Amino acid sequence: MQRFVNDPDFVVEDMLKGFVLANPEVELAKANDRVVVKKQKQNGKVGVITGGGSGHEPAFLGYVGEGMLDAVAIGEVFASPPAQAFYDAMLEADTGAGVACLFGNYAGDNMNVKMAIKMAEDDEVEVKYVVATDDVASSPKETKEKRHGIAGGYFMWKVGGAKAAAGGTLDEVIAVAQKVVDRTRSICVGLEPCMIPAVGKPNFEIEAGTMEFGIGHHGETGIRKEELKKADAIAEEMVSTLLEDFAFEDGRELSVMLSGLGSTMLMEQYILVGKVLEILKEKGHTIHKVYVGDFVTSLDMSGASLTFIDLDEEIKELMDMSGRPVGMKNY
Amino acid sequence: MQRFVNDPDFVVEDMLKGFVLANPEVELAKANDRVVVKKQKQNGKVGVITGGGSGHEPAFLGYVGEGMLDAVAIGEVFASPPAQAFYDAMLEADTGAGVACLFGNYAGDNMNVKMAIKMAEDDEVEVKYVVATDDVASSPKETKEKRHGIAGGYFMWKVGGAKAAAGGTLDEVIAVAQKVVDRTRSICVGLEPCMIPAVGKPNFEIEAGTMEFGIGHHGETGIRKEELKKADAIAEEMVSTLLEDFAFEDGRELSVMLSGLGSTMLMEQYILVGKVLEILKEKGHTIHKVYVGDFVTSLDMSGASLTFIDLDEEIKELMDMSGRPVGMKNY
Numbered sequence: 001m002q003r004f005v006n007d008p009d010f011v012v013e014d015m016l017k018g019f020v021l022a023n024p025e026v027e028l029a030k031a032n033d034r035v036v037v038k039k040q041k042q043n044g045k046v047g048v049i050t051g052g053g054s055g056h057e058p059a060f061l062g063y064v065g066e067g068m069l070d071a072v073a074i075g076e077v078f079a080s081p082p083a084q085a086f087y088d089a090m091l092e093a094d095t096g097a098g099v100a101c102l103f104g105n106y107a108g109d110n111m112n113v114k115m116a117i118k119m120a121e122d123d124e125v126e127v128k129y130v131v132a133t134d135d136v137a138s139s140p141k142e143t144k145e146k147r148h149g150i151a152g153g154y155f156m157w158k159v160g161g162a163k164a165a166a167g168g169t170l171d172e173v174i175a176v177a178q179k180v181v182d183r184t185r186s187i188c189v190g191l192e193p194c195m196i197p198a199v200g201k202p203n204f205e206i207e208a209g210t211m212e213f214g215i216g217h218h219g220e221t222g223i224r225k226e227e228l229k230k231a232d233a234i235a236e237e238m239v240s241t242l243l244e245d246f247a248f249e250d251g252r253e254l255s256v257m258l259s260g261l262g263s264t265m266l267m268e269q270y271i272l273v274g275k276v277l278e279i280l281k282e283k284g285h286t287i288h289k290v291y292v293g294d295f296v297t298s299l300d301m302s303g304a305s306l307t308f309i310d311l312d313e314e315i316k317e318l319m320d321m322s323g324r325p326v327g328m329k330n331y
Numbered sequence: 332m333q334r335f336v337n338d339p340d341f342v343v344e345d346m347l348k349g350f351v352l353a354n355p356e357v358e359l360a361k362a363n364d365r366v367v368v369k370k371q372k373q374n375g376k377v378g379v380i381t382g383g384g385s386g387h388e389p390a391f392l393g394y395v396g397e398g399m400l401d402a403v404a405i406g407e408v409f410a411s412p413p414a415q416a417f418y419d420a421m422l423e424a425d426t427g428a429g430v431a432c433l434f435g436n437y438a439g440d441n442m443n444v445k446m447a448i449k450m451a452e453d454d455e456v457e458v459k460y461v462v463a464t465d466d467v468a469s470s471p472k473e474t475k476e477k478r479h480g481i482a483g484g485y486f487m488w489k490v491g492g493a494k495a496a497a498g499g500t501l502d503e504v505i506a507v508a509q510k511v512v513d514r515t516r517s518i519c520v521g522l523e524p525c526m527i528p529a530v531g532k533p534n535f536e537i538e539a540g541t542m543e544f545g546i547g548h549h550g551e552t553g554i555r556k557e558e559l560k561k562a563d564a565i566a567e568e569m570v571s572t573l574l575e576d577f578a579f580e581d582g583r584e585l586s587v588m589l590s591g592l593g594s595t596m597l598m599e600q601y602i603l604v605g606k607v608l609e610i611l612k613e614k615g616h617t618i619h620k621v622y623v624g625d626f627v628t629s630l631d632m633s634g635a636s637l638t639f640i641d642l643d644e645e646i647k648e649l650m651d652m653s654g655r656p657v658g659m660k661n662y
Contacts, residue, residue: 001523001594001633002522002523002537002539002542002559002633003522003595003596003599003633004522004562004565004599004600004602004603005561005599005602006562006563006602011598011602014562014601014602014605015601015602015605016601017601017605017609018600018601018602018603018604018605018606018608019601019605021604021605021608021609021621022605022608022621022623023621057596057597057598057601058597062597191333191334191335192333206333208333211333228333230336230337231335231336231337232337234335262594263332263593263594263631264334264335265334265388265628266388266625266628267342267386267388267630268335268336269335269349270346270349270350270353270388271335271336271337271342271349272335272349273349273352273353274345274346274348274349274350274352274353275349277349277352277353278348278352290352290353292349294597294625297596299596299598300594300596302332302333302334304335328660329659
């Protein structure tokens, strides 16, 4: 793939430069240029942060903003930010009411967040965390806690951020973010691999004519390799995988997110989501809101993730609160 | 490219099905399933419409919504909608105050819009139009009126739509939309070609190691083929091309849009825009708002367009009015 880059080893620096120039509501932390922070702080509000590897834009940095995240620790492409970056993000986000660190379940992030929490404790900054585990393909249901976090993290940040903005305590923010995680499931399909700029070629393969059902956001092997199917058949397979995992006994009220992985056209995303919504309605589920677009990507991978959240009144109310994450501006 | 499609000859139908299911604020017109309309009509408001070929999503259909477009005529991939679709969009958008048809300058659209206007006249629906001509690469400055419309159309729809929502008359909407066109310039760079789903292979080539400077949104030949450069050098070339065309004599207040063409990563878009903003500031220009993302695409082309608008107080105020185009939701 031909790409707009300068030095492939410095794509993250270059991206951050553009990101803060384009979004005057945010800046890089003075203590750490790998931490993006919301400029306007609100004393007494619980700080809400996340962090993760780059290459998933607009996640994670695009979700900094009013009603959502206060700070984000930025890693290299597909690599966890160091503990120091999570720690600096925690200090930036703290205004005395503690910090909720809401992140996706990956080994490096887990280790570095926990180290950062210990560092913050020494400064008497209270930090609690919730780990997103929405990717049903990454571990069986019996070991749900081992699952990775993918696009479903968006709902955790949105609801946790809204609860904090509404004056919730740290424990309340953590409780509702955990409830969101418990009620969210995602599944991903890969059609073509992505390329890490500094590597210059795909670090995994998807054979032409096949697809990887359940692929992870860094090319992790999925549930099965299959013949490439038509969009409707793929949508059916994604929906049935999620519904099986939820094991609902009756019609539910759901919100649906269809996220492109990078080079998937919006046209394709609407084609997929049309079939998804048709099936859900046939099965007696009610749809609250539908999110279509590139919410959490995987560099330039061709593929899509599908996420369902099983709503309750509290989650729905918080998800419907207005917010201004800079990566999701309503122009 | 491996893609999520069913029958490649029916991608537009399948996309429209998903689009209206996902966005309950819009529907297909009863008289014509190739016209997307905003459900909620406002009596006495000037109707604002556009139309064009598919494959540019979120344009054009994503810009239907509060404060922006009332109806959109949908063409096949890269093909103008027929006159009948423009006509049906006009009838749908008319609530007695006339209709502003704001579209991009392409031969088929021009012909079909003018035919539709005649048909609407027979129904005593008054329609006036403005044609976007922002693509500086598509014709020299001396024949500016022959230039094509690309991403700069967004500003025309946004400002025209805001003026109509604020109670402007048809003549006022047309005047301000024309002013936006006169003050907007775009330039596009292509790195890799796109593929029309029903064709199954790219209908033009960009040789590896080269780029097409000034490429059109359907692969139209640009100003020159060049060796593929680093992002900063490409940004410099894009900026100087636009500034030369504007021929400003002093520092201006500009808004900037950097739109990906389909498979360009958001990371790359921020890398480009960082350099663009740096140069503009060095040259003494003030930046009002920066728009980064996929606003007007070209299927899965790898490339980007850069648009500047030379603001005045009226345009700025209208651009800052809130709106809810369904393709640009603030979640």
